Amino acid sequence: MKLIVGNKNYSSWSLRGWLAIKQSGLSFEELIVNIGGEEWEAAKRQSGEIMPAGKVPILWDGETVVWDSLAIMEYLGDKVGRERFWPKDDAARGMARSMVAEMHSSFQALRRECPMNVRTTYDNARISDDCKVDIVRILQLWAEARARFGQGGPFLFGTFGAADIFFAPVVSRFITYGIGVPGFAEAYMQAVWEHEWMQQWIAAAEDEQWVLEQYEAVPQG
Incomplete structure (x- = not known):
């Protein structure tokens, strides 16, 4: 089994796919590509069958090719038990599935204005009202999940699972751009950030030499 991921500093969807395969417990080979490099553009042009969407992450499992982080997580769930x-x-x-689906399809202002940048923090970021709406909605989801179902541990539904996998890049974004959050959210973010797998990803991101300037600009609202 092989998983292609993009730059660990920037690729939020790669982080989700990588956390999913770690959660599955299955062994895999990791292939990292620079999504801002000419080699990746050339590979996409030449490999339509194995890179159907031209995006990362991509999972190869024998003759099976799965792209899109949510599809990868569901495929792995079928293999090891959901x-x-x-x-x-x-x-x-039901709530966890709804939260994952909403994260997968929504929050465009946050994605656009605050791209994932693991190794950087800003103290002067100014975000738009649309982005603030996204943030408030995310905090509402976190609060409800923690209040209703979080008694078994520090994560959204107690133990680490699909919802935490999909909101992990949001935790990274909130830290990078200095987003103020209430105490319960700080505790949740700390639990995600200090998770063993997140620490592995963060260390790899900090060691990367690639810099993509389009993801380095400070939001100006």
């Missing part, structure tokens, strides 16, 4: 990713309780699982 309970490894999702809460057992019906109500909790």
Whole structure:
């Protein structure tokens, strides 16, 4: 099994796919590509069958090719058991699935204005009202999940799972851009940031030499 990921400093979707395969417990080979480099553009042009969307992450499992981080997580869940990713309780699982789906499809202002940049922090970022709306919505989701289903541990549904995998890049964004959050969210963010797998990803991001200037600008609202 092979997983292609992009720059660990910038690629939020790669982080999700990578955390998903770590959560699965399956062994895999990791291939890292510079998504801002000419080699990646050339590879996309030449390899349409194995890179169908021209984006990362991409999972190869024998003859099976899975792209898109949510599809990768669901594919892995089918292989190892979905309970490894999702809460057992019906109500909790329903909310977790809804949160993951909303994260997968929404929050465009936050994505646009605050790209993931693991090794950088800003103290002068100014975000737009649209971005603030996204942030408030995310905090509402976190608060409800923690209040209703978070009694079993420090993560959204107690133990680490699919929802935390999909909101991990948001935690990184909030830290990078100095987003003020209430105490419960600070505690949750700390739990995610200090998770063993996140620390591995962060260390690799800090060691990367690639710099993509389009992701280095400070938001100006």
